[in-house]
Amino acid sequence: MKATGAIAINVFRESVRDKVLYNLVFFAILMMGASYLIGQLTAGQDVKIIKDLGLAAMSIFGLFIAVFIGIGLVSKEVERRSIYSLLAKPVRRWQLLVGKYAGLVLTLVVNIGVMTVALYAVLVYLRWGVSPAVEKAWDAPALDPALLKAIYLIFVELALVTAIALLFSTFSTPILSAAFTFGLTIVGQYSTDLRNFQDVLDSPVAQQIARGLYWVLPNLGQFDIKLRIVHGLPVSAGYLGTATLYAALYIAFLLVVSALVFSRRDFK
Amino acid sequence: MSAALRTEELTKDYALGFWRKRPYRALDALSISVPAGEVFGFLGPNGAGKTTTLKLLMQLVYPTSGRAEMLGRPVGDLAVKHRIGYLPEHPYFYDYLTAEELLRYFGSLFGFSAAEARARADRLLDEVGIAGERRLQLRKYSKGMLQRLGIAQALLNDPELVIFDEPMSGLDPLGRRDVRSLILGLRDRGCTVFFSSHVLSDAEALCNQVAILARGRLVATGRLTDMLAFRARGWEMVVAGASDALVAALTPRTRRIVRIGEGRYQLDLPLEPPPERLLADVTAAGAHLVALNPIRETLEDFFIEQVASATDGSHRAV
Numbered sequence: 349m350k351a352t353g354a355i356a357i358n359v360f361r362e363s364v365r366d367k368v369l370y371n372l373v374f375f376a377i378l379m380m381g382a383s384y385l386i387g388q389l390t391a392g393q394d395v396k397i398i399k400d401l402g403l404a405a406m407s408i409f410g411l412f413i414a415v416f417i418g419i420g421l422v423s424k425e426v427e428r429r430s431i432y433s434l435l436a437k438p439v440r441r442w443q444l445l446v447g448k449y450a451g452l453v454l455t456l457v458v459n460i461g462v463m464t465v466a467l468y469a470v471l472v473y474l475r476w477g478v479s480p481a482v483e484k485a486w487d488a489p490a491l492d493p494a495l496l497k498a499i500y501l502i503f504v505e506l507a508l509v510t511a512i513a514l515l516f517s518t519f520s521t522p523i524l525s526a527a528f529t530f531g532l533t534i535v536g537q538y539s540t541d542l543r544n545f546q547d548v549l550d551s552p553v554a555q556q557i558a559r560g561l562y563w564v565l566p567n568l569g570q571f572d573i574k575l576r577i578v579h580g581l582p583v584s585a586g587y588l589g590t591a592t593l594y595a596a597l598y599i600a601f602l603l604v605v606s607a608l609v610f611s612r613r614d615f616k
Numbered sequence: 617m618s619a620a621l622r623t624e625e626l627t628k629d630y631a632l633g634f635w636r637k638r639p640y641r642a643l644d645a646l647s648i649s650v651p652a653g654e655v656f657g658f659l660g661p662n663g664a665g666k667t668t669t670l671k672l673l674m675q676l677v678y679p680t681s682g683r684a685e686m687l688g689r690p691v692g693d694l695a696v697k698h699r700i701g702y703l704p705e706h707p708y709f710y711d712y713l714t715a716e717e718l719l720r721y722f723g724s725l726f727g728f729s730a731a732e733a734r735a736r737a738d739r740l741l742d743e744v745g746i747a748g749e750r751r752l753q754l755r756k757y758s759k760g761m762l763q764r765l766g767i768a769q770a771l772l773n774d775p776e777l778v779i780f781d782e783p784m785s786g787l788d789p790l791g792r793r794d795v796r797s798l799i800l801g802l803r804d805r806g807c808t809v810f811f812s813s814h815v816l817s818d819a820e821a822l823c824n825q826v827a828i829l830a831r832g833r834l835v836a837t838g839r840l841t842d843m844l845a846f847r848a849r850g851w852e853m854v855v856a857g858a859s860d861a862l863v864a865a866l867t868p869r870t871r872r873i874v875r876i877g878e879g880r881y882q883l884d885l886p887l888e889p890p891p892e893r894l895l896a897d898v899t900a901a902g903a904h905l906v907a908l909n910p911i912r913e914t915l916e917d918f919f920i921e922q923v924a925s926a927t928d929g930s931h932r933a934v
Contacts, residue, residue: 354724354725355725361713430710431676432704436701436704438694616677
């Protein structure tokens with residue numbers, strides 16, 4: 349446990365020094381610039397757009413971090429041979445993987461945490477001087493705590509994408525891993541469509557394949573509740589719980605497969 | 617004496633090719649035993665299978681067949697990893713860490729407390745001579761400095777057995793001398809040192825025993841002194857104050873006499889008869905002895921000969 353923790357902290361430290369968190373600066377500039385430009389619009393609309401933009405930026409920046417750092421976690425160690433001295437220490441290969449994964453999840457937590465604070469800061473600025481009566485007429489209040497639900501599911505989705513990236517990086521090259529991970533992430537956004545294919549496909553074989561893929565591929569669409577939150581629609585705790593459980597089981601499965609692949613691998 | 621490291625018929629095949637994979641034997645039934653407390657040289661030219669063997673010992677690759685054990689336990693055993701140190705070939709670490717941070721990080725993997733890890737890091741950085749660069753990020757390190765850091769990280773846990781892959785590589789003559797004395801220091805502390813090298817002078821200076829590998833096969837193993845003494849070809853005697861008459865009298869008993877300077881000669885003698893009688897005659901004639909050395913085949917010659925014969929008769933494909 350101690351070794352896994354040490355590996356995780358090292359990943360976090362490396363990411364920070366590797367200027368990964370510089371994306372936060374871009375996020376801050378984007379938010380400030382957007383709020384200035386959008387400030388010209390009707391009050392209420394601007395808040396909605398900033399929320400949309402902020403959540404979308406969190407998703408995209410997070411996705412880039414999850415994929416590009418995620419695929420480098422293992423492949424970089426192998427390519428640069430730093431894994432040789434690491435595995436000579438009293439560490440099991442699966443501990444190395446879990447530590448690496450935990451380190452990147454920690455990086456994502458910090459990253460998303462800072463972006464959340466920045467988003468709320470911009471919203472405070474936009475709400476400045478708006479009377480409570482006007483704010484009541486909006487779909488959702490400016491400092492809507494429900495935003496945290498959307499942000500939470502963005503984080504859960506990114507944790508799942510990180511596990512996908514990690515799996516590919518245990519046996520593939522960085523470029524292929526990135527391609528596979530992006531591909532799977534995009535397909536995962538539309539996996540519910542696969543279920544609906546059953547209704548439009550005639551061939552029973554094709555129906556079976558569509559159903560099979562629906563069950564195997566990660567269903568990432570369920571983590572996207574941005575639109576509902578921005579429009580002030582309710583999202584139940586039960587929904588969040590089910591999505592979390594789904595992600596936790598999927599991540600556990602991916603980590604187990606990654607560990608199995610990784611523990612049999614030869615480092616030539 | 618018990619063996620610190622032992623391999624039995626250790627074999628490794630790699631698959632070559634993309635579609636039609638062909639097996640390629642990188643290591644062929646290697647059986648060696650390294651006695652505890654000794655400095656053991658694992659020699660061979662590049663591509664002989666040395667690094668593959670070391671990777672098998674560290675379980676970075678898995679054997680096709682055969683077995684290996686270290687300190688009486690199978691390789692890969694976590695308890696064994698607490699008691700060994702490993703320096704990989706051309707070590708490389710994390711760009712954004714400093715030497716101090718790297719050693720503390722590795723220290724935490726051994727379960728050391730922060731204070732303990734710091735104390736060990738300080739001592740080792742001093743010992744390998746990079747204490748001045750302890751706070752420099754590793755991406756700014758030279759090859760030689762990385763090599764020294766690689767040695768430091770291998771010694772972090774005061775190991776009973778160290779495995780060094782080409783420990784002298786990337787080092788200048790001063791660095792090589794430092795590493796040589798460090799290895800001898802480890803031996804004096806009771807640590808077993810198993811190191812690979814293709815530089816024979818390093819092995820000659822350090823090893824009690826060697827194993828020579830060529831094309832994945834063990835071609836010779838044993839005590840260096842036995843191996844070379846067995847191949848002694850004669851004696852080289854240097855005398856001073858020898859008269860012309862003495863030189864003329866000695867000529868039929870030598871293979872060759874070379875004049876070095878005034879009254880100073882180098883005599884090349886056959887292995888038999890032993891040189892004592894000739895030495896007695898030299899001193900009786902008023903000359904005196906400057907040096908007497910056996911003429912041995914150097915490890916270099918031995919190496920080339922063994923490698924050449926292995927190359928002639930071997931087929932690498934399985």
